[in-house]
Amino acid sequence: MSKIEIKNFNLYYTNFHALKNININIAEKKVTAIIGPSGCGKSTLLRSINRINDTIEGVHTSGEINISGENIYDEEIDVGILRRNVGMVFQRPNPFPLSIYENVAFGLKVNRIYSDRNIINETVEKSLKAVLLWDYAKDKLHKSALGLTLEQQQRLCIARVIAVAPNIILLDEPCSSLDPVATQKIEGLMIQLNNKYTIVIVTHNMQQAARISHNTAFMLLGKLIEFDKTEKIFTNPLIKETEDYVSGRFG
């Protein structure tokens, strides 16, 4: 069953046609990787799924993105509710300049999910445990999140998303500012999370895509070139550009 259905989707930055007629069905509770050379539109596609592109002046779209059968570009969609359901982790860790606790509680507060302090505290604890940050942070909950290492900050950003109980988590090159050890830890975390959430991850790191994803989409110049099981994309792709890219002949 597919969770996210992207149908004839186009996106323009003012006059620049950045996504060209994308069609893709993303399966539920699987990890889907989006790969492709820099500037091919991976981030743009990912950012279309929670409509965070709406905040950029001059962006307009056509086509549909259906999540659980509902077109999120429909006029009646409440983007607040959409974004709560579709969490996003960014390329550079971007914790708020608040305490660790306030970072995780932020989504709960702005969405008015809980007002009971005890439940908020529990949710903060649960979310930090889910990203394996609790043991480290439990005595430092009210210290600034900016004092954490980059890896811990990225974990915190994932915890902050998990706290509002999304169904889908979008990650845009979440390890690109981390060292290999930290990368490995974050990857481990994603593998742990994947039976609970539908995960879409953009990565320029093909080993990473191969290691953690079930399905892989390859993009080039705003177009979706090929989409299949990760194994197939990396061993026996149908299309020549895909093969050239995954075998490292360009990129």
Next chain:
Amino acid sequence: MKKIINTIIETIIFICGILSIVFVVLIFGFLFKEGFAFFKDYNVIKFIMGQFWYPDSNPALFGILPIVIGSILVTFGACLIVVPIGIMDALYISEIAPKGIRDVLKSSVELMAAIPSVVIGFVGMVTLVPFVKNLFDIPTGLTAFSGSITLAFMAMPTIVTISEDAIRSVPWQYKEGALALGATKWQTIRRIVLKTARPGIIAAVMLGIGRVVGETMAVMMITGNSAHIPNSIFEPVRTMTATIAAEMGETVRGDMHYKALFAIGLVLFVITFIVNFIADLFLGKNKNK
């Protein structure tokens, strides 16, 4: 040859740098000397708590309480007006306004900063003063209230431009992170943008207040210059700066009145020093982040 020119230029720059320090020290020295000389002949408590400023009576009375209250009242009133408007203006310019409006607003705010205070005072005198008189049906429009409004105008550019800088320097990633968690634009502004920019905004307010406290021309033209303790903001008041400016010409160099004006200068200096110090504290905090 090159070396000599270099040395000469370096020396000139060095002297210029030293000169600016020397001037500041000289000004302070002079202010302190004349100001403290006054307290040799006049009790400090009588000076600060005295309710009457009668420099020409016999014996002369130099109580600055009315003019201190006048200054505080006018300044405080101006802050009440300018702080909320200034911050909201800065927010509107940096976060909400579409590009066209933003550019127009920004340049008009900058233009406002370029208007000399005497011009603002004059325009206030011929427009605002009669307006206030008629609106509240009071004997004169030359009141603390009119002074506050005029000063609010003058502090506006400082507060708007510096707050706007602070708000604009909040990283886009913070806002994106908040929006991506389902926060509305307003929640993002209130919980993230304002909180992050707060040290800069406080510094902006302090610098704005500094400008208001030290302002002379406009308040002299608009507040009515009556050195008595007012019962409300709709009465004429006189400020410390206006007192110094208005009376310095009447004094004889070295007499009590002359020294008393320096003593007022000293009090003003202490007040602006504190305000600037607080502003610096917050600005420094902002930069260390």
